Amino acid sequence: MKVVEELRSPLKVFETLESEVRSYCRSFPTVFAKASDYQLWDRDGREYVDFFAGAGALNYGHNNQRIKAKLIDYLMDDGITHSLDMATEAKEKLLERFHDVILKPRKLHYKVMFPGPTGTNSVESALKLARKVTGRDLIMSFTNAFHGMTIGSLSITGNESKRKGAGIPLTNSISMPFDSYFGSEADTVSYIERFLEDNGSGISLPAAIILETVQGEGGINVASFEWLRKIEELCRRWNILLIVDDVQVGCGRTGPFFSFEPAGIYPDIVCLSKSIGGYGIPLAMTLIKPEYDLWEPGEHNGTFRGHNLAFVAATEALSYWEDDQFSREILEKGExxxxxxxxxxxxxxxxxxxxxxxxxLQGIKIGVDGLAEKICAAAFERGLIMETSGPNSEVVKIMPPLTIDEKGLEKGLTILEESFQWCKQMI
Structure with a gap:
């Protein structure tokens, strides 16, 4: 009888013992056992192409061989693993490499803060610092934004169901229309500025404006470079800090290392996580213009901000960015x-x-209700892992490891078309 139950439900252990809060395993109902680059295998040996990449945490693929070798050597040499914010050789190397490979060539000047090791930790630290610097409490964010699942981050997240999960009123924030929210002809920056300049608008001057240049979870909504420059100009004019959340769309996901580079803007604070850890190891960084680094020692902290294995992996991952070859390859694959x-x-x-x-980071919005989810389910049955995004799960999201080769990319896209063909009959 036990064997029959296990055959009937490969996820029985998880369904019985794990909380109902789990989500991705419902979309991908198998037990995974192995992974390499853009491929995963379940415990039955079935192979899958990964167009999900750990929700953007695996830009360099699963078990990247270069990074793995560095981690193994570090572990075998009894390198420091946990260190809070004490000085370690691993952290020293990462800070130097990040400055020399990423910041200096781009003429960017940031102090590096290590908050807790997830994206929402970086966002929370950015919000706290913006309020400390300006003495104001309001944070302005945008429709369909996603910034994390802790209370401060949820207050600036647009998704209704995620906000509802907070269980309390979410305050000290205001949402404004993202680029093209009212259509391509509407100038939402002028709309925002009208609220700021009108003493009767009921909106206080915010401490910061936080944005994603591409709203990944919100439906792959892309801000134009012109709109981003206008937002920066507005921030400078009103003495508002500009925070760019590059947690999912940074680290090369859109081509350049930072997603905001092509727009020519210079944010006051930048939030990084996910693939900054190089290997899927939790790590977050908050980049701060030096003049705004006003923290008192220990004013924001976290037990796992000294994650040295992540420092080692992140340092090796920066080798992909020593020249512009990797960026060019990403753009070519994206095209x-x-x-x-x-x-x-x-x-x-x-x-x-x-x-x-x-x-x-590409997507295809499906205008037929519920069909995007069916397409992703059909793709999984055929050996392709993808997720949906958007407020109504209406966008099929394509986000493979940046290191995927032509063969893997073509195989995944072929499965995607097969899934379109199969789902066509449902319309």
């Missing part, structure tokens, strides 16, 4: 994905599809 998605949109007009994205 291939875009052309493929445009072909799908054209060939399947009944899906009312719309292509979105930059670099290797």
């Amino acid at each position: 291939k994905v875009r052309l493929f998605l445009e072909m799908l949109a054209q060939n399947y007009p009944e899906m009312e599809a719309e292509v979105r994205g930059r670099g290797l």
Whole structure:
């Protein structure tokens, strides 16, 4: 009887012993056992192409061989693992490499803060610092934004169901329309400024404006470079700090290391996590313009901010950024994905599809309710792991490891088209 139950439900242990809060395992109902680069295998040996990349934490693929070798050597040499914010050789090397490889060539001047090791930790630290610097409490964010699941981050997140999970009123924040929220012709920056300049608007001057240049979880909504520059100008004009949340779309996901580089803007604070850890190891960094680094010692901290294994992995991952070759490859792959998605949109007009994205964060919005989720489910059955995004899960999201080769990319895209073909009959 026990054998029959296990065959009937491969996730029985998880369904019985783990909290109902689990989500991704419901979309990908198998038990994974092994992974390498863009491939995963479940315990039955079935192979999957990964167009999910750990929700953006695996830009350099699963078990990246270069990074793995550094980690193994470090462990075998009894390197420091946990250190709070004490000085270690691993942290020293990361700070030097990040300055020399990333910041200096881009003429960016930031102090590096290590908060707790997740994206929401970086966001929370940015919000606290902005309030400390300006003496104001209001934070302005945008429609369809996603910034994390802790209370401060949820207060500036747009998704209704996620906000509801807080269980308390979410305060000291205001949401404004993102670029093209009212359509391509509407100037939402002028709309925002009207609220700021009108003493009767009921909106106080915010401490900071926080934004994603591409709203990954919000539906692959892409801000134009012109809009980003206008937001920066508005911040300078009103003495508002500009925070860019590059947790998911940074570390090369859109092509350049920072997603905001092509816009030519210089944020006051930048939030990094996910792939900054190099290997899927938890790590977060908050980059702060030196003049705003006003923290008192220990004013913001966390037990696991000294994650030395992540420091080692992150340092090796920076070797991909010593020149612009990797960035060019990402953009070339991204163009291939875009052309493929445009072909799908054209060939399947009944899906009312719309292509979105930059670099290797691409998406295709499906105009038929509920169909995007069915497409992703059909893809999983055929050996492709993808998720949906958007407030109504209406966007099929393509986010493979940046290191994926042409063979893997083509295989995944072929499965995606097969899934479109299968789901067409449901319309």
